[in-house]
Amino acid sequence: MKDDLFKNNIGIIGAGHIGQALALSLLEKKYPRENIQLSYNGSIFTFSDLYDNNLDELIHNNSDIVKSCSIIILSVPPQNFRQIGEFGLDEDVLVISFMAGISIDTIKRQTGSNNVVRIIPTGPGTIRNYNAIAGVYPENKKANTIFKLLEIDYYVLDNENQMKYMVLAGCLPAVYSVVDAQLDENKEAIGKIAEEFSDFIEISSKAEKLVPKSNKEEFVKEVSTPGGVTEAIINSLSEGKSLYDSLIKGLERNEELS
Numbered sequence: 369m370k371d372d373l374f375k376n377n378i379g380i381i382g383a384g385h386i387g388q389a390l391a392l393s394l395l396e397k398k399y400p401r402e403n404i405q406l407s408y409n410g411s412i413f414t415f416s417d418l419y420d421n422n423l424d425e426l427i428h429n430n431s432d433i434v435k436s437c438s439i440i441i442l443s444v445p446p447q448n449f450r451q452i453g454e455f456g457l458d459e460d461v462l463v464i465s466f467m468a469g470i471s472i473d474t475i476k477r478q479t480g481s482n483n484v485v486r487i488i489p490t491g492p493g494t495i496r497n498y499n500a501i502a503g504v505y506p507e508n509k510k511a512n513t514i515f516k517l518l519e520i521d522y523y524v525l526d527n528e529n530q531m532k533y534m535v536l537a538g539c540l541p542a543v544y545s546v547v548d549a550q551l552d553e554n555k556e557a558i559g560k561i562a563e564e565f566s567d568f569i570e571i572s573s574k575a576e577k578l579v580p581k582s583n584k585e586e587f588v589k590e591v592s593t594p595g596g597v598t599e600a601i602i603n604s605l606s607e608g609k610s611l612y613d614s615l616i617k618g619l620e621r622n623e624e625l626s
């Protein structure tokens with residue numbers, strides 16, 4: 369199964385934190401280097417990271433990637449997705465989107481693929497450490513092979529609407545770096561969200577274990593995409609709002625990005 373997977377050219381559009389974590393972990397798992405392509409948006413800081421990670425040789429432009437890859441990973445910020453334009457993919461090209469807030473229908477329309485899977489994982493560090501937790505929708509055999517290769521602990525969701533709660537779950541390791549998960553008020557906040565998405569309590573307790581022991585500030589910075597949902601929750605917490613209100617702010621930000 370792994371050998372079949374490794375024959376696919378895999379293109380990662382958006383080689384930022386998530387994109388580079390995926391590329392590095394795939395390479396560590398022996399995914400053939402010549403079958404991985406990456407793109408970014410021209411930032412010199414990103415180029416410098418790619419160079420330091422020995423990934424600079426894998427850089428391609430988006431149009432090369434959409435022409436030559438049978439698996440496309442989307443890891444650009446949601447607000448940058450539209451600017452990429454029409455992809456013109458064949459219907460069966462597998463598109464795996466890591467973007468929060470962009471629906472499967474929108475991705476299908478813009479890419480031309482009819483084979484789109486969404487995944488919301490905990491941060492890039494957890495992908496690198498092979499302890500990411502994620503929500504996935506819908507189930508897809510080929511995508512599952514990749515998630516298993518990367519040792520992602522994934523939950524297949526009942527419907528796409530649950531993705532929005534998974535977006536919150538993906539933020540929890542950062543959230544628990546700045547608030548105490550064991551406070552009664554915070555447990556209640558998680559319980560309230562679980563009324564809408566029952567896996568939330570289990571995922572929340574797994575997320576608590578993903579808080580790093582040191583360098584918490586750096587960790588929070590790393591997982592907070594500018595303008596993204598984690599940033600909205602962390603900003604709200606730092607304004608003194610409760611965890612529940614801050615999670616609701618996160619849901620609202622997710623809605624704005626959709």
Ligand SMILES: NC(=O)c1ccc[n+]([C@@H]2O[C@H](COP(=O)([O-])OP(=O)(O)OC[C@H]3O[C@@H](n4cnc5c(N)ncnc54)[C@H](OP(=O)(O)O)[C@@H]3O)[C@@H](O)[C@H]2O)c1
Binds near residue numbers: 386443490
């Ligand atoms: N970070 C997390 O913990 C997390 C968790 C779950 C889901 N996500 C989702 O994952 C996605 C990526 O997050 P991230 O934290 O990795 O963000 P990031 O570090 O900002 O990386 C995004 C990358 O996309 C590139 N990009 C932007 N526009 C592009 C374009 N038109 N063509 C090609 N590349 C383009 C950027 O290039 P430049 O560097 O040149 O600007 C950047 O390298 C987001 O959609 C986010 O919602 C993130």
